[in-house]
Amino acid sequence: MxxxxxxxxxxxxxxxxxGVEKTLLTHSRGRVLAEDVLADRDSPPFNRSTKDGITINYKAIEDGQKAFKIEGVIAAGTAKTQLKDSANCLEIMTGAVLPDNADTVVMYEDIEINDGVATLKKEVVKGQNIHRQGSDVKQGEVIIKKNTKITAAEIGILASVGKVEVSVKExxxxxxxxxxxxxxxxxxxxxxxxxxxxxxxxxxxxxxxxxxxxxxxxxxxxxxxxxxxxxxxxxxxxxxxxxxxxxxxxxxxxxxxxxxxxxxxxxxxxxxxxxxxxxxxxxxxxxxxxxxxxxxxxxxxxxxxxxxxxxxxxxMEIPAESKSAILMNEVENDSPLTLFVRVKLKTEAEKLHAFLISENGSGDLSSLAHTDGFIRLSPDKKKYEKGTVVPCILSRYN
Incomplete structure (x- = not known):
């Protein structure tokens, strides 16, 4: 033994x-990536507005300008355009491409529009409310590492880089x-x-x-x-x-x-x-x-x-994660065996706390309905005081 x-x-x-196999993106949740996933283009792929409002050339403000004639409207999904006159503005929607000759976005809440003219109500900072091209990820960068378990979050990222099929561990x-x-x-x-x-x-x-x-x-x-x-x-x-x-x-x-x-x-x-x-x-x-x-x-x-x-x-080369828990009951193990003791777990102050549960040996199947995990007690250690930190194996608790 x-x-x-x-x-x-x-x-x-x-x-x-x-081994490794290909699976459809829509069937990949819970699988483990067998390859690094790279960005196929910058993210975001262009300078984009983060607010609904107007976009201007900040130099006009530096020249003392407060009111801007509206040249037009830019919707999300519209190809890149241009602010024709630096003294004017364009209305712009969240997610839309920032036009040439504009470098700042002011949200609707900070302007007043009358007769096709937008007037500033608050101070403006140059370059505000713009999500810059490549500020999240540059083309060619690793965005999901190999051996990552695919969750709903990874599904969205994989879709964003066009991964119709995904290479996963068999x-x-x-x-x-x-x-x-x-x-x-x-x-x-x-x-x-x-x-x-x-x-x-x-x-x-x-x-x-x-x-x-x-x-x-x-x-x-x-x-x-x-x-x-x-x-x-x-x-x-x-x-x-x-x-x-x-x-x-x-x-x-x-x-x-x-x-x-x-x-x-x-x-x-x-x-x-x-x-x-x-x-x-x-x-x-x-x-x-x-x-x-x-x-x-x-x-x-x-x-x-x-x-x-x-x-x-x-x-599967999934990174292992060890857990520990704080004992909330005194317990003994004076036997020569390592004991795996059933516990109920509770998180307090971002720490796991383990409470012993009543059970009647390894044939007591019904006790598993109340079990969140097992604490591991080393052999020949007579007493574990309340408050002792011990290794913990999760069976249900997340």
């Missing part, structure tokens, strides 16, 4: 790229596998000795948040059937994610079957709770990674967030 730190390091050592192909004769489908009424299968559905929902659409397979506790089915999945998947069948029970065949199929065991069992029987390995011939989580619901849920999510982000 190895420590949590050793297990985490070994998982992170076994990451690889899934997502891993994953099959979720549940094991156990005691499991029945969600729509079935379980007998007294049975339970409805929930772990793979939780994992499916978690993967959906990463835009990964996983396949499902259920295997009964029959060794040859497990072996034959797993053999077929190698090569078709980047990841097999199993739930159950890795403990010491007489029908926990997964470790034995994986060994017989030539899967290299990286480790089995970690000094942690929940999730101690966690099995991790690699089928080198097909380059398939196997995450085999314990069957208890909280163990599966916690191990996904502790190991798989960080593994995925490293493989």
């Amino acid at each position: 190895i420590s949590f730190e050793e297990a985490y390091e070994k998982v992170m050592e076994n990451t690889f790229s899934f 997502l891993p192909k994953i099959t979720l596998i549940s094991t156990g004769n005691e499991l029945v489908a969600v729509h079935e009424k379980p007998l007294p000795h049975q339970i409805r299968g929930s772990n793979t559905l939780s994992l499916h929902a978690l993967l959906e948040t990463e835009n990964i659409h996983a396949e499902h397979l259920h295997l009964d506790d029959e060794k040859e059937s497990i072996k034959n089915n797993l053999r077929e999945l190698f090569g078709e998947n980047d990841v097999l994610m199993l739930s159950g069948g890795v403990s010491r029970g007489k029908f926990d065949y997964i470790p034995e079957v994986l060994d017989e199929l030539g899967v290299e065991k990286v480790f089995h069992k970690v000094k942690q709770r929940p999730g101690k029987p966690f099995w991790f390995g690699l089928h080198k011939a097909s380059k398939t990674i196997i995450f085999s989580f314990p069957g208890n619901p909280v163990s599966t849920f916690a191990n996904y967030h502790v190991y798989f999510k960080d593994w995925l982000y490293k493989a």
